[in-house]
Amino acid sequence: MHLVTYGINHNTAPVAVRERFAFDASSLSAALQSLMQHEAVVEAVIISTCNRTEIYCHIDEEYDNPVLSWLHDYHQQSEKDTQQYLYQYQQADAIRHLFRVASGLDSLVLGEPQILGQLKTAYSAAFNNQAVGKSLGRLFQHAFAVAKQVRTDTAIGNSPVSVAFAAVSLAKQIFSNLAQSTALLIGAGETIELVARHLFDNGIKRIIIANRTLERAHALAMQVNGYAISLGEMPAHLAEADIVVSSTASQLPVLGKGMVERALKQRKRRPIFMVDIAVPRDIEPEVSQLEDIYLYCVDDLHDIIEENLQSRRDAAKQAEEIIDNQVDHFLAWMRTQDAVPVIRAIRESAQQQSIELLSKAQKQLEQGLAPEQVLSELSRSLTNKLLHEPSRQLRQSGFEDNPELIAAARRLFNIKD
Known part of the structure; x- marks a missing residue:
């Protein structure tokens, strides 16, 4: 059994190069069928995300880099021009790489959990196309178990390391029961969308989306059972908000000290937690001088994120020890497979x-x-x-x-x- 991994990722190549080797979901089945037609390939799994394209293979050792040549031919790329961006791992190194990927140790954001779901989807696609047999089947199931052990036994995923997640985590510290809170989210871009999803997943009572383009606000509000308003309507709704998160592309503040003061009077001094993620800032800095206002800017969140990243780095050291141990376990299983043909022959002769x-x-x-x-x-x-x-x-x-x-x-x- 010879295991090999070929790949390109965010560490080795810019997006302009990575996109040349990407497989979209609609063409993945055809790609797997094409790869399996190569006489050197026994089993194969292809994973393709925005940050990586990787092919995990069980191959015949007699052939020299068969998958690497296939990859370039399939995407009509010159090996000479792109070889510097690609990596290759064999046997124990290939096993270790998959375990690290599944555990989030090789991700752009250390410890992020999304890659595990993407690996499971890639494995299912290969299984459905009959590209997975005993070797890769056992390897990927082992990788999923390792990722679960890393999540369970370390703090690799406990600390938020995205601006959106950090903002929601702070909100949860101030308002212990989000089910009784209302959030006003200003903007409708990617960061605000992530904040909305995190708040919705944490069971917040109500979400108001304010945006310059009302249609975009409506589109996001529908996803989180929220309510859409225009920026001009904010003064009428600000007093309802326990949590305010703003991220627009405005060159001038969209929330001033006077508007916030009036909202506080209507709220009878009930506090408001505010996060200004925008650069330039959306909320006038003077707002932080008001009592009952907890205002954080993007730099404050970055300090929290860096602290949490360090926590994840410490957890990653523990995860690496788990992975090393599990690589040894899988290699031991591989060695037992070398004895299977001999055992079968002995049994057949005796029978x-x-x-x-x-x-x-x-x-x-x-x-x-x-x-x-x-x-x-x-x-x-x-x-x-x-x-x-x-x-x-x-x-x-x-x-x-x-x-x-x-x-x-x-x-x-x-x-x-």
Whole structure:
């Protein structure tokens, strides 16, 4: 069994190069079928995300880089121009790489969990296209188990390392029960969308989306059972908000001190948690001077993120130890597979000899010989048949001064001194 990984990712190539090797979901089945037609490929799994394209293979060792050539041919790329961006791992290194990828240790954001789901999707696609057999099947199931162990036994995923997640985590610290809180999200870009999803997943009571383009606000609000308003309507709704998160492309603040003061009076001094993710800032800095306002800017969140990243780096060291141990376990399983053909051959030979001797015994019984005599002869003949060749080889090893074979026989048959 020879395992190989070929790939390109965010560490080795810019997006302009990575996109040349990407497989979209609609073409993945055709790509797998094309790859499996190569005579060197026994099994294959292809994973393709925005940050990586990787091919995991069980191949025939007689062929030199068959998948690398196929990858370039399939995407019509020159090996000479792109070879510097690609990496290749074999056997233990290939196993370790997959375990690290599954555990989030090779991701752009250390410890992110999305890659595990993407790996499972890639594995399912390969399985459905009959590209997965015993070797890769066992390898990927082992990788999924390793990722689960890393998540369970370390703090690799406990600390938020995205701006959106950090903002929501802070909100949860201030408002212990988000189910009783209302959030006003200003903007409708990617970061605000992530904040909305995190708040929605944490069971927040109500979400208001304010955006310059009302249609975009409506589109996002529908995804999180929210309510859409225009920026001009914010003064009428600000007092409802316990949480305010803003991320627009405005060159001027969209929330001023006066508007916030009026909202606080309507709220009867109930506090408001505010996060200004925008650059330039959306919320006037003077707002932080008001009592009952907790205002954080993007730099404050970055400090939190860096602290959490360090926590993840510490957890990653523990994860690497788990992975090293699990690589050894999988290599041990691979070594047992090398013995399977030998075991099968021994069993088949023994079974054939047993069948022949049993047939002879049945004929003897039909001829009227005593059962005791037939059974005794069957037992003696079977013992002689099964041990004839091992005995001959052991005698020959003594003649040839080969103590290793004799030592192996002692171990094989559990013979004590």
